[in-house]
Amino acid sequence: MSTETRFRACPLCEAICGLELRFDDGVLQAIRGDKDDPFSRGHICPKGNAIIDLERDPDRLRQPLRRRGRDWETIGWDEALAEAGERLAAVQREHGEDAVGVYLGNPNVHHFGHIAYLPPLLRALRTRNRFSASSVDQWPHQLVNLLMYGHQWLLPIPDIDRTDYCLMLGANPVASNGSLMTAPGAEKRLKALAARGRLVVVDPRRNETAAIASEHLPIRPAGDVWFLLALLHEMAALSPPRVAHYGDRLDGLENALDAVRAFDTIDVEARCGIAAETVRRIAAELLAAPTAVVYGRMGVSTQRHGSLSQWLIQLINLFSGNLDRPGGALPNAPIVPVTGPGTPAGSRGRWHSRVRGLPELCGELPVAALVEEITTPGAGQIRALFTCAGNPVLSTPNGRALDAALGGLDFMVSVDPYLNETTRHAHLILPPASALTQYHYDVYFNAFAVRRVARLSVPLAERGADERGDWEILDGIGASHARATEKSWTPQSEPRELLAQWLKAGRSGIDLAALEAAPHGLDLGPLEPSLLGRLQTEDGRIQCAPPLMLDALSALSAEPPAAAGELRLIGRRHVRSNNSWMHNAPRLIKGKPRHHLLVHPDDLLAAGVDDGARARLRSAHGVIDVDVMASDEVGRGTVCLPHGFGHQRDGVRLAQAAQVVGASYNDLGDPSALDAPSGNAALNGLAVHLESIAAAG
Numbered sequence: 001m002s003t004e005t006r007f008r009a010c011p012l013c014e015a016i017c018g019l020e021l022r023f024d025d026g027v028l029q030a031i032r033g034d035k036d037d038p039f040s041r042g043h044i045c046p047k048g049n050a051i052i053d054l055e056r057d058p059d060r061l062r063q064p065l066r067r068r069g070r071d072w073e074t075i076g077w078d079e080a081l082a083e084a085g086e087r088l089a090a091v092q093r094e095h096g097e098d099a100v101g102v103y104l105g106n107p108n109v110h111h112f113g114h115i116a117y118l119p120p121l122l123r124a125l126r127t128r129n130r131f132s133a134s135s136v137d138q139w140p141h142q143l144v145n146l147l148m149y150g151h152q153w154l155l156p157i158p159d160i161d162r163t164d165y166c167l168m169l170g171a172n173p174v175a176s177n178g179s180l181m182t183a184p185g186a187e188k189r190l191k192a193l194a195a196r197g198r199l200v201v202v203d204p205r206r207n208e209t210a211a212i213a214s215e216h217l218p219i220r221p222a223g224d225v226w227f228l229l230a231l232l233h234e235m236a237a238l239s240p241p242r243v244a245h246y247g248d249r250l251d252g253l254e255n256a257l258d259a260v261r262a263f264d265t266i267d268v269e270a271r272c273g274i275a276a277e278t279v280r281r282i283a284a285e286l287l288a289a290p291t292a293v294v295y296g297r298m299g300v301s302t303q304r305h306g307s308l309s310q311w312l313i314q315l316i317n318l319f320s321g322n323l324d325r326p327g328g329a330l331p332n333a334p335i336v337p338v339t340g341p342g343t344p345a346g347s348r349g350r351w352h353s354r355v356r357g358l359p360e361l362c363g364e365l366p367v368a369a370l371v372e373e374i375t376t377p378g379a380g381q382i383r384a385l386f387t388c389a390g391n392p393v394l395s396t397p398n399g400r401a402l403d404a405a406l407g408g409l410d411f412m413v414s415v416d417p418y419l420n421e422t423t424r425h426a427h428l429i430l431p432p433a434s435a436l437t438q439y440h441y442d443v444y445f446n447a448f449a450v451r452r453v454a455r456l457s458v459p460l461a462e463r464g465a466d467e468r469g470d471w472e473i474l475d476g477i478g479a480s481h482a483r484a485t486e487k488s489w490t491p492q493s494e495p496r497e498l499l500a501q502w503l504k505a506g507r508s509g510i511d512l513a514a515l516e517a518a519p520h521g522l523d524l525g526p527l528e529p530s531l532l533g534r535l536q537t538e539d540g541r542i543q544c545a546p547p548l549m550l551d552a553l554s555a556l557s558a559e560p561p562a563a564a565g566e567l568r569l570i571g572r573r574h575v576r577s578n579n580s581w582m583h584n585a586p587r588l589i590k591g592k593p594r595h596h597l598l599v600h601p602d603d604l605l606a607a608g609v610d611d612g613a614r615a616r617l618r619s620a621h622g623v624i625d626v627d628v629m630a631s632d633e634v635g636r637g638t639v640c641l642p643h644g645f646g647h648q649r650d651g652v653r654l655a656q657a658a659q660v661v662g663a664s665y666n667d668l669g670d671p672s673a674l675d676a677p678s679g680n681a682a683l684n685g686l687a688v689h690l691e692s693i694a695a696a697g
């Protein structure tokens, strides 16, 4: 038997851990964390090991599938790619360019083949009906970066390895491994932080990160904007802004502070459940710490006031002098730049969605509007859909309605290795070859990392002759669409050559040869201040008081306080789940079930539902049946359910996942619940009603 050990970065989550993979006679047998990766230092989670399951999965598609009524037939690549391009072009010829919609899911950003080869295809499709998982995720961050710093990816990263004090809201890196904060082995890093200084977690649930933190402050779902307003207000009462080192590069700070001061009579405890004196103490602690950083993530962004909250977080870091300062929040300076000349800075409102008139953000429309754009007749109606690495039926609000709407499309093509809840509606499924056969470089996650790092992943095996790499599929669709529309199509170089070009353009001095010579990756040092020199706003200053934020803030004053006795739904992630798509991996689904709705015991009593019973959960938009579990991790008024379940649907080819019980959170989702400035979906904080099945009738 021949045994070989090879290395690459994990393609599954933002932590980009280095992996050591053992192949026996060419077959992947074992995976460990790569202890020589200077960034991840041997860390691996159960999902990393589950790559073995993905490689062996008999349900994984390897050749194109074409629908034949209720059945599927396997077809060759040339035929499949030709048909994909031709049918998209045919719909556009008849109904206009916007009649083709696009949905891009989360894994796109995990594969160089997608990062580099999607943009030319999207340019060729010329549709304004572009949607992605960004609008159920980080849009508020992109919008606030754009408004304040002039570029969607001038993103200050919390310097968690060096800070003395971290206030963390709506994030659970111990389960999720950091997000817009690439930090492999986040748990170890945060434990070190808590030992060195203080880690305060603000979250409606005592999550896994709160369990290792110095302190947990339970907050009412979607109450963050009130907490952050009160916090900045208290800071401003305690100290003048510590902003001398920004010189004349600040614009509008006093305006912003005046707008915050206008909220001086708010009853913060009534609004968010955190007492005023606690807010005062946290303000003092933030100002007293030698270095401090506030970080807010998913739980903050996917709620009604996501953008306001992210704006206030930037202002708080700025006010305390910790923006663009070691130990605070600083943008990374990656060797393949995602900001600066030639990169899309971002935009808002260049066009609007047809039905609801929602503004475009950074070239896309809110995915919460996708259903109505498919089902509402008229010029510009979406009649064909291209999905790539996405499962919007389980991931976006109003998933059940989307499930139905997809069935009515004239044509749908999905680039995806699985026949799942979404792709079951496709006419063509184009499955990419394993990531292990592809070149990869983490263009985005190196840019979001808490250190300056770089790591190249080279193919560890050859793809099969009857398989295609992701980049080949995307290029192939573009070429056939161009043929069908009689346009020219210039294929890009192959991934290795393309990456070499990008590295050269980045002028870091690190070229492909240097990356190839460092199979475990390069550590280029800690984050360094660079924001002021990279601002892309028109006047080159930080815009502290963008009119869009000031308007949203004044609208907030009219919002009524939460009604007593209502239940608000929030989500959670588990280290053995990955959004909606890894429940087909046997090693991830074994053990106790993880789909339960967590309910405070008093709320169970009030609802007349027994611990462990199946009960009915209702929102204004849907009904699901859930298994409940009494838990004091959540306070009264908060119930908690993971997303990404709900696999029991006709025609899905996921033998393992089909046995995983649990309903889809997003079947309850309200497509009109948005963070208004960005259009991001307000997934968290949804009002729900719980009752026993018997009472529901």
Ligand SMILES: Nc1nc2c(c(=O)[nH]1)N[C@H]1C(S)=C(S)[C@@H](COP(=O)(O)OP(=O)(O)OC[C@H]3O[C@@H](n4cnc5c(=O)[nH]c(N)nc54)[C@H](O)[C@@H]3O)O[C@H]1N2
Residues within 6 Å of the ligand: 104, 105, 106, 107, 111, 133, 136, 137, 298, 388, 389, 390, 391, 392, 394, 395, 396, 415, 416, 417, 418, 420, 432, 435, 470, 571, 572, 578, 579, 580, 581, 643, 644, 665, 666, 683
């Ligand atoms: N209620 C609720 N909803 C949420 C969230 C939440 O916290 N709560 N989180 C939101 C967030 S943050 C996100 S990012 C979205 C995710 O939303 P999506 O990206 O739509 O969903 P995923 O579950 O990540 O689905 C990934 C899809 O990509 C496919 N795939 C996996 N690997 C590859 C590959 O290598 N190539 C290709 N072509 N396809 C691949 C999978 O089979 C699957 O179909 O969900 C959002 N939805």
Ligand SMILES: Nc1nc2c(c(=O)[nH]1)N[C@H]1C(S)=C(S)[C@@H](COP(=O)(O)OP(=O)(O)OC[C@H]3O[C@@H](n4cnc5c(=O)[nH]c(N)nc54)[C@H](O)[C@@H]3O)O[C@H]1N2
Residues within 6 Å of the ligand: 013, 014, 106, 137, 169, 170, 171, 172, 173, 175, 176, 177, 178, 179, 202, 203, 204, 205, 207, 219, 220, 221, 222, 223, 224, 297, 298, 299, 300, 303, 570, 571, 572, 573, 574, 575, 576, 577, 578, 579, 580, 684, 685
């Ligand atoms: N194991 C695993 N890892 C993952 C993923 C996965 O599915 N599984 N998904 C990946 C993806 S796509 C992403 S975007 C990241 C997300 O990574 P994180 O941003 O860390 O997201 P979550 O782990 O969902 O944690 C969100 C927290 O927000 C809390 N929360 C909900 N509502 C509110 C609120 O109103 N206010 C406050 N303050 N908190 C609230 C929830 O209780 C939860 O603890 O994780 C990535 N990593």
Ligand code: SF4
Residues within 6 Å of the ligand: 010, 011, 012, 013, 014, 015, 016, 017, 043, 044, 045, 046, 047, 048, 049, 177, 184, 185
């Ligand atoms: S933490 Fe993320 S990157 Fe690391 S092994 Fe797990 S899934 Fe892969």
Ligand SMILES: [Mo]
Residues within 6 Å of the ligand: 106, 137
């Ligand atoms: Mo995400």
